[in-house]
Amino acid sequence: MAEALLSAAGATRHFGGLAAVNNVSIELQRGQLHAVLGPNGAGKSTLINLLSGDLPLSAGTIRYKGRDISALSMDRRSRMGVGRSYQKTNIFPSFTAFENCRLAAQSRDPRPFNIFANALHNRAVSAAAERALEQAGLAGRGEIVAATLSHGEQRQLEIAMVLATDPDVLLLDEPLAGMGAEESARMVELLRKLAADHAVMLVEHDMDAVFAVADRITVMANGQVLESGLPEQIRASAAVKQVYLGEDEERHV
Amino acid sequence: MDASVYLIQILNSIQYGLLLFLVASGLTLIFGIMGIINLAHGSFYMIGAYMAFSLSALTGNLFLAILLGIILSVILGIVLEWLLFSRLYRREHLEQVLLTFGLILIFEELRSIIAGDDVHGVPIPAFLNYSIPLTENQSYPVYRLFISGVCLLIAGAMYLFIQRTRLGMMIRAGNTNREMAQSLGVNINLIYRLVFALGMALAAFAGMLAAPVSSVFPGMGNQVLILSFVVVVIGGIGSVWGALVAALLIGFADTFGKVFVPDYAGIAVYLLMAAILLWRPEGLFRRA
């Protein structure tokens, strides 16, 4: 089995007396899309936060390409190749969509000492931004101020920004949140494409989408891993069904 | 220096620290509940002191003056909140800082117009105006002990308030969520108004208490304000414990600084703050 690109072993996070994530282990391989499911409060978002560095671990380790990165800050992990998108749209609202991506891409070629150079003249960075926009389905929308984009487009921009940083690992927190059917279908296509050459972790509620693209699924409940394995296994699992019974899920497993 | 002189300085440090704590807790209360940074807080300290001066000259009785002063401060606080501060809740910090900076200028000039620029003394009430002996040749003013005692009482009351009431819980949580507060069934505007008045009254009360020992002079509010900022930074907002420890630390740093290195006494407090910032940027006590 190929070495995991990003992995967590025994990851735990306490808030006061409560363990939001308790002894969770997960492995993300390149070329695989690993979905994380679970009811509200299962600890999925906290898990992403631990992997990205938004939150520090209370216990356990996180490894990237074998190296222990548990103590590294969010920006260092990003520079190493761990990219993350947010559930609550986290863009630069007053910038154009292009500038959002350009600023993201600039993080890979920051050139902070060139204070007399115009940032737009860095063709490599601008090209990376254009590519990211295109990949996310926003080609031609670059000049629009991000705050005026539709909700679905903003979710696309959210992804585009991560893509512009050219990461190895993609941690995606509910990219489909609030999207209509057509936009969702496009996003699912994008996810499938991305899974081919990245390690993707997908936290989602949209079951249809998840089962359409996931190579592996981990189901969490109460901060712990309930079950983890291939989609068919999860689909058939009685324990998983039980955890979802009584949930206000529109879609069923 | 012999032991009794040290003892005096220690008592002075505690008294100064406790006064600072009183002022700082008003600041923290207002910020904790309403999220407003208020530079004019020091001005209320000054207003309290000047009220003590004029009212005790008027009534001949410091306690009566303080009582009247508290009532007036609360009224003034309510009026100010209603007129000005209620418009600041959703504003950015920069705007709050600037507006309250403007208020400082206004209060300073009003003070100059109304009460002049001279330094004034405030007489200590007769029954507190004596010293108790510490050693053979050193004694300590009872009024200063009285100040420390009152501050401790208030500190205790604040502690109970913050630990045991719902409103106190909100302060500990940091910034209140208006919706959350409303869901608890409280009239949020009234609460804000009262809390603001309470915060200001605390500062004014501290000024009134301090007036007999510190005298009443222009600019007295500014120094106290900045030091209470340092208390909040060191102690952490939302932590009464932190404010107390920080205020006492500053009391000691300032008092002993003046004794040992008078030229650098003014800087001593800030060096302390710098050192703590290096070690614990979020303050000594993180939010409870």
Add this chain to the structure above:
Amino acid sequence: MTPLPKTLQATFLASALAIALFPLANSPFYIELVTKIMIMAIFAMSLDLLVGYTGLVSFGHAAYFGIAAYAVVLISPKYEAASLWLTLPASVLIAAASAFVIGLFVLRTKGIYFIMVTLAFAQMVYFLFHDTGLGGGSDGTYLNFKPEAKLAGYTLFDLGNTRHFYYFVFALMLLVYLFLRRLLQSPLGRAFIGIKVNEHRMWSLGYPVLRYKLASFTIAGGLGGLAGYLAACQFGFVNPEILSWHQSGNVLLMVILGGMGTLYGPIAGAFAFVMMQEYFSALTKHWQLLMGGLIVLVVLFFPGGLASLADRFKTRGVKKPVVAEAKHG
């Protein structure tokens, strides 16, 4: 940055021309007044970089103004003039270095804490000059001879000459404006703006945000120092009050008066502030009351400042900008 719309460009050209021609038709008093305004404009622009573009509200910016002012007085020999070419860079560098060191401390905090610690550190610097003998304590010291601008023995211009000094300051003000404009178009400047609009996302995208903030703080400190240097040269005298928090509050006011998020705003704000100060102090001894009242009114009803007026010109029939100005994020 977006090119300014034609009406605004015309206004600026006209203003620049007016400033350039001003000394020809006026008395030394007014020339010195406008010089003072331009020095304040440099001061305000430096703070705008920090507050308006990087989102760091500093209430202690006067510290760097003062440090540079004291620096030129302290490093200048007592009985002869120092060299401009030496003292100016030295003072600016000292101010920038101080900002760097203080920045290492204050940038560990955020939001309201940051405002408070910047104020506290500025107070520390104030007490350093006020309580110790450094620079004459609370009395201050004199700069006996203004620095000279000599090249190969030939005096290029005389800082003591009101008109020369005026044009020198004017040139520097333009240089600072152009420098900041350039800086804000550079990758570093874009990052500053990104930090103001969404600091969290900047971290997430891989920017070591603290280092960028420190850079902004240092540059702002250096430029603020430039203003302080010029102020010391103009008045030939420094005392601790130039580092007071009143001064820090005043420059913050200039920035908001003019409108943040633009570079010309602080220039307008400095002009408005100094003129108001002159006007009020001529009216009454208690002019701070009027100033305080003005501040309260401006914040309550006019928080966008003068630049928000210009904005209304800007959005009239102008193409959508490539990068929208970063306003309140």
